[in-house]
Amino acid sequence: MLAPDLILTGAEIRTLDPERPYAGAVAVRDGVISAVGDEVDVPAWRGPGTEVVALEGAHLVPGLVDAHSHPVWGLDMATGVDLSGVRDLAGLRAALAGAERIDGWVVGFGLDHNAFEGRPVDRALVEDVTGAGTPVFLRLYDGHSALASGAALAAAGVTGPRVFAQRSEVVCDASGRPTGHLVEHAAMDLLTKVLPRPSYEARRARLVELLTAMAATGLTGAHVMDAGDMELVGSVARETVLPVRLRFAPWCMPGADAAALAELVRVQGRGGRHWRVGGVKFFMDGTVEGGTAWLEHADCHGQGTEAFWPDPEAYAAAVRHLHAAGVRTATHAIGDAAVRHVLDVVAGLGPDARGRHRVEHIETAPDALLPRFAELGVAASMQPPHTAYTRADGTDEWSRRLGTARAGHAWRLRDLRDAGATVALGSDWPIAHYDVRAVLATARAPRGAASARAGLTGLEALEGCTSHAARAAGESREAGRIAVGYRADLTALALDPVKAPADEVAEAPVRLTVTGGQVVHRAD
Incomplete structure (x- = not known):
C-alpha cells in the first residue's frame, strides 16, 4: 500500500467491525482508513512523511457523532x-x-x-x-x-x-x-426578523470556536437538523478544515408547494469538504412543555391534540414526494400521536422505505409503537440529555402535563433497542450541551422522569454515537466503524467508554480527535 499520512498506535482499538473487533494500530491516507492491524505492522506501513502518534494506552473508537444538533442555526439561538x-x-x-x-x-x-x-x-x-x-x-x-x-x-x-x-x-x-x-x-x-444580528466576521469566529470546542469533547460529526447558513459553512470550509463533519437536513414546513419540494430535492448532495446536504427535516409536533406535542389524548391543560401540520395528510404527501425522489427524511415527533402518524406514513411507502427514514425525539410512546421501528426499518433518533429537564418526582412541567401513565413511558431507549430498533443518539445542541461524553453517559443512566427506566449498556451507547448514527444517516458502508476504506473519523479517550462507569465517561479526558484524517484536537 502507499505510505499513510497518519498512523495511530499504542491504543486499545475497539473497531465495531465484526470482522476484526479489536486492533492495536490504524493507518490513514487521504482521509480514509488504509490499514488496521497491530503495533508490529507499523514499521512496514510507515513512510518518510508519515506522522506517527503514540496514544500510550488510550482507547480508540470510531469517531463519535451527534445524531441531532444545530451548530449553525444554534449560533443565533444561543445568543x-x-x-x-x-x-x-x-x-x-x-x-x-x-x-x-x-x-x-x-x-x-x-x-x-x-x-x-x-x-x-x-x-x-x-x-x-x-x-x-x-x-x-x-x-x-x-x-x-x-x-x-x-x-x-x-x-x-x-x-x-x-x-x-x-x-x-x-x-x-x-x-x-x-x-x-x-x-x-x-x-x-x-x-x-428585528433582533440584533452579529456581523459575518463574528458569526464565522463563533462557528469555528464552537466546532473546535465540540471536537475537544471527541465529536467528529453531527447530523444537522436544519439548513443553517450553508453559505457561511461553505465559506469557512474553503478557508480551513471543519473540525466536525456536518450533514444537513433542511426543513420542509407546512405550506411547502411543488417548487419548495423541488428545491429540497435539488440541494441534496450539495456540499464541500466535511459538509454536505443529505436529507430533509419535518416537524410533526412541537414540545410537551409548550403544549404543542401531538398526543393521542389531551394533556392536563387540554392541549396537545393537534399536529404541527394543520393537515397531516399534506405532511404524508410531502414525504411520499421526497421518498420517490430518493431523499431521506427525519421527522420531529415527540408525542405518541405524532410518532404513530410518522410510522403510519412510512408504512405506506412500501418495503423500499426500510432504512431511509427516521423519527427524532420520541419522548413518550406506548408499547404498541415500539416494535414498528424495527419492522419498518425506521431509525429512532433520541437525545438522552433532555431527561435532565424533568424530575424523578414528577413535579416538572413535562411530567405534569403528560400525567403519570405517559410520563412513565419517557425516553424508552432500552425498550427500543430491545425491540430491535436502530437507536441513534444526540444532544440537540443548543437545547442541551454538545458534549458527546454526556450523551454517552446519560444514555446509560437517564435522569429525571426516565431515571427509573433501564438505560443502555456501554456498548449500546457507543453504537448510538457511531454505528447506529451511521445507519440512521444511510452511511453504514463508509462510517461508524474502524475498517479499511471507511472514513478516518476517530476518537481517542483516556477511559474505555464501554467498560468505565457512566459518570467517569462523562468526564473522560479526550486524547485525540481525528476528522477526515486531520488531527482536529490533541490533548496537551
Missing part, C-alpha cells in the same frame, strides 16, 4: 445571556436585572419552563425588572417558544393574534393583549 442555570422566577429576574444589552436589547436563551413555577408565561413577570421600554427576547430551552416584552412586540409590529400556515401562536389574554408568549417557529420568527 445573549445564558439562562440555563435559572431555576425559579426570582433567579430569572435577578439574571435579567444584570443582563448586558445587545444594541439596546436584552436577549437570552436556555430558559427552563420550570422557572415559571407553574405560572403562565407572561411578559408582566419580567418587564418591571428590565424596564417597560426595553425590548426583551428570551428563548425557552426547548427552542420552540419564547418570551418577548411589550417593547419587543411593538418593534415587530405584533399587536394581537396572528394566523399561521403551521401550528404556531401569538398567545393573547382574554382582552386580545399579547402576553409575550410566542409558541412555535412562525410566531418566534416575527421577532427574530
Whole structure:
C-alpha cells in the first residue's frame, strides 16, 4: 500500500467491525482508513512523511457523532445571556436585572419552563425588572417558544393574534393583549426578523470556536437538523478544515408547494469538504412543555391534540414526494400521536422505505409503537440529555402535563433497542450541551422522569454515537466503524467508554480527535 499520512498506535482499538473487533494500530491516507492491524505492522506501513502518534494506552473508537444538533442555526439561538442555570422566577429576574444589552436589547436563551413555577408565561413577570421600554427576547430551552416584552412586540409590529400556515401562536389574554408568549417557529420568527444580528466576521469566529470546542469533547460529526447558513459553512470550509463533519437536513414546513419540494430535492448532495446536504427535516409536533406535542389524548391543560401540520395528510404527501425522489427524511415527533402518524406514513411507502427514514425525539410512546421501528426499518433518533429537564418526582412541567401513565413511558431507549430498533443518539445542541461524553453517559443512566427506566449498556451507547448514527444517516458502508476504506473519523479517550462507569465517561479526558484524517484536537 502507499505510505499513510497518519498512523495511530499504542491504543486499545475497539473497531465495531465484526470482522476484526479489536486492533492495536490504524493507518490513514487521504482521509480514509488504509490499514488496521497491530503495533508490529507499523514499521512496514510507515513512510518518510508519515506522522506517527503514540496514544500510550488510550482507547480508540470510531469517531463519535451527534445524531441531532444545530451548530449553525444554534449560533443565533444561543445568543445573549445564558439562562440555563435559572431555576425559579426570582433567579430569572435577578439574571435579567444584570443582563448586558445587545444594541439596546436584552436577549437570552436556555430558559427552563420550570422557572415559571407553574405560572403562565407572561411578559408582566419580567418587564418591571428590565424596564417597560426595553425590548426583551428570551428563548425557552426547548427552542420552540419564547418570551418577548411589550417593547419587543411593538418593534415587530405584533399587536394581537396572528394566523399561521403551521401550528404556531401569538398567545393573547382574554382582552386580545399579547402576553409575550410566542409558541412555535412562525410566531418566534416575527421577532427574530428585528433582533440584533452579529456581523459575518463574528458569526464565522463563533462557528469555528464552537466546532473546535465540540471536537475537544471527541465529536467528529453531527447530523444537522436544519439548513443553517450553508453559505457561511461553505465559506469557512474553503478557508480551513471543519473540525466536525456536518450533514444537513433542511426543513420542509407546512405550506411547502411543488417548487419548495423541488428545491429540497435539488440541494441534496450539495456540499464541500466535511459538509454536505443529505436529507430533509419535518416537524410533526412541537414540545410537551409548550403544549404543542401531538398526543393521542389531551394533556392536563387540554392541549396537545393537534399536529404541527394543520393537515397531516399534506405532511404524508410531502414525504411520499421526497421518498420517490430518493431523499431521506427525519421527522420531529415527540408525542405518541405524532410518532404513530410518522410510522403510519412510512408504512405506506412500501418495503423500499426500510432504512431511509427516521423519527427524532420520541419522548413518550406506548408499547404498541415500539416494535414498528424495527419492522419498518425506521431509525429512532433520541437525545438522552433532555431527561435532565424533568424530575424523578414528577413535579416538572413535562411530567405534569403528560400525567403519570405517559410520563412513565419517557425516553424508552432500552425498550427500543430491545425491540430491535436502530437507536441513534444526540444532544440537540443548543437545547442541551454538545458534549458527546454526556450523551454517552446519560444514555446509560437517564435522569429525571426516565431515571427509573433501564438505560443502555456501554456498548449500546457507543453504537448510538457511531454505528447506529451511521445507519440512521444511510452511511453504514463508509462510517461508524474502524475498517479499511471507511472514513478516518476517530476518537481517542483516556477511559474505555464501554467498560468505565457512566459518570467517569462523562468526564473522560479526550486524547485525540481525528476528522477526515486531520488531527482536529490533541490533548496537551
